């Protein structure tokens with residue numbers, strides 16, 4: 001689904017990523033984890049087509065990626081909600097080019113807002129929402145277009161532990177209902193192990209480790225000791241990388 005071949009990226013003359021080759025299977029989930037500044041967001045922006053590789057190529061769904069794709073949805077760190085639009089209109093914005101009638105739009109939007117626990121907030125503005133509610137609006141806006149690739153940049157980072165867990169379960173449920181290719185940047189080892197089928201550890205613009213995660217997809221993973229063993233393994237690798 002996603003193929004990177006010898007990709008590098010430089011901001012002005014400074015190379016911050018690569019060369020890096022990577023293959024992500026269609027319908028799988030992939031966590032990107034690593035220390036601050038190692039290039040996770042840059043990689044995600046490249047996958048979104050928001051940045052163009054300095055060298056190398058990226059293919060998504062067998063097509064060269066030369067611009068953002070309509071079927072790829074992205075939630076960036078700032079969420080990109082428009083403060084002057086209501087929850088409903090922020091989500092509806094994703095379908096602005098779809099030529100749906102007002103009623104068709106409502107039929108599509110209201111069930112999704114309901115699923116995400118946002119129906120009662122549909123006429124509220126972003127500043128009237130909590131951090132977790134804003135994250136869910138951003139997720140609703142991306143899901144309404146049925147993306148085949150979903151890219152998340154620290155989607156749960158600003159949230160308290162319980163809200164974070166709820167959102168992680170919601171992301172897993174959404175994935176189970178409609179498995180898209182999900183790539184997410186996280187600073188949380190637990191989030192990587194809970195949501196990542198493949199866990200990619202990055203360091204200094206390179207991939208230092210790629211792990212396949214047998215615990216992925218299990219709703220009650222956090223009830224099992226193996227989950228924490230996997231977390232410890234990743235913690236160890238991250239520490240080893242930083243000691244280099």
Ligand SMILES: Nc1ncnc2c1ncn2[C@@H]1O[C@H](COP(=O)(O)OP(=O)(O)OP(=O)(O)O)[C@@H](O)[C@H]1O
Nearest residue numbers: 011012016034035036037038039040041042043185
């Ligand atoms: N617009 C920019 N211009 C110049 N350098 C940049 C720019 N954006 C990022 N960088 C540099 O590129 C490198 C990678 O940044 P990136 O944001 O991809 O890292 P990250 O792993 O996502 O970090 P964090 O976890 O802190 O969000 C860093 O050294 C950063 O300073």
